[in-house]
Amino acid sequence: MRGIPTVLVEQSTLFREGLCKLLAKRGFLVIAMASSVDELDAATLPDVEAELIIVGAKDDDTWLEKNIRALRTRFPDTQIVVLADRYNPDQVHTAFRLSARGYLMKTISSSTLIKSLELVMLGESIFPSAILTRIVNDHGLDIEIADEIAAEIPPISHSSRTLSAREMQILQCLVRGQSNKMIARSLDIVEATVKVHIKAILRKIQVQNRTQAAIWAINRLEPVSRPINASVAGKANGMSLLP
CATH class of the missing domain: 1.10.10.10 (Winged helix-like DNA-binding domain superfamily/Winged helix DNA-binding domain)
Known part of the structure; x- marks a missing residue:
């Protein structure tokens, strides 16, 4: 079996199926799909251990927290990334607090999504800077971010010199x-x-x-x-x- 074992939790069947096909082309193997965590029973999940779980966020903040908590309990070592329809500071805070590794918008390009997921699998956490800054200010969180790593992703440059x-x-x-x-x-x-x-x-x-x-x-x-x-x-x- 090739690819990163991935689970999709998303209400929209059409979005789930489209994302599954996209991920399959880019090194991610979707081993299970469901509209909620409650549907991920033993019959749904294969023997392969999931390494990445992508959760489609609803506007219901309680739903998101319930599902991430349930996922974290069942898959303590699996990376969790939230895909949201719109920015929601409360959801970002919830995702961050429950140790999700990313909060991304469904409106981003497919290439940006894949690069972000690859970085998550390399150990990075991907959050929108403007929203995270607001969370820090509103909730008084003490978040220390290394200068070497905490910087916004720059546009691609085509003027780089030749590397040795x-x-x-x-x-x-x-x-x-x-x-x-x-x-x-x-x-x-x-x-x-x-x-x-x-x-x-x-x-x-x-x-x-x-x-x-x-x-x-x-x-x-x-x-x-x-x-x-x-x-x-x-x-x-x-x-x-x-x-």
Whole structure:
């Protein structure tokens, strides 16, 4: 079986089926679909362990919280991403509080959705920056976000300089979610050299941090065989904010 085992929880049958076909073409294997968590019984789910669950959000905030809680109880180690029809600050807060890894709009492009899901599987959390900032202010949350990772995803640049072979290697390591120490060990170089290369990469491709570099690479380089699970990636220590 190939692809990331994925479960879809979405009321709209048409949307579910369309999303299933889209995901199947991009490395995600939908193993079960349902309109609510209550429908995900033992007969519905195969023996394969789900690694990603996508939940379609209704306007009913209570419904979303109930379903995420139920999913988190049944699938404690599975990444959960919410797909919403419209921005709802209360829902974003609920998703964030219940350890969902992303809150995305159904109006985004298919390519942005796939890139976001790939980043989630690399250990990142994807939330809309404007809404998350409002939540921080309204609810007094103490959220510390590393400067290296917390930056809005930039538009694609086509004016980057040529990367060296070593820089390409390191860029692929960033896509895999490896730390500087892991990169140094795998390439048999010192960590200080890795830092120098990363600074050069960021300058050449005109991005600000490692996450943006990974997004840039996903858009341009040959994809890795499969995005690795966050537990393998070392559970990346930050979050990405969508504009």
